[in-house]
Amino acid sequence: MVTQIVVAGAVIRDSTVLVAQRARPPELAGRWELPGGKVAPGENERDALARELAEELGIEAGDVAVGERLGADVALNETTTLRAYRVRLIRGEPHPHDHRALRWVKAAALPDVDWVPADRAWLPDLTAVLLMGP
Secondary structure: EEEEEEEEEEEEEEEEEEEEEOOOOOOOOOOOOEEEOOOOOOOOHHHHHHHHHHHHHOOOOOHHEEEEEEEEEEOOOOOEEEEEEEEEEEEOOOOOOOOEEEEEHHHHHHHHHOEEEHHHHHHHHHHHHHHHHO
């Protein structure tokens, strides 16, 4: 059985991370996540994440640098795995093309965000990265 990989980007600027408010599906609408999307067949994960961030945030794929993995894989179901990467915004200002809203969040505020359940698994890793500083 082939597993679908979904990649998420912890877009970090200074000591904040970009979070995106879901518009759909109805059961997740209004909750917050790290932006990203599905890896297409034949596409590597870092390229997929750069493409997804460009589509969802309206920035060029070359405006982000996809770095190291963040935290452990999260199983969404028997066939789908969610995987996060650290991302540095090189230039450009993200806009919510596929989300209701975007906001930059500091480490201390991460627990107060109404996260989609899967992304909560990365809160300790996100907190550590943000507290480490640039």
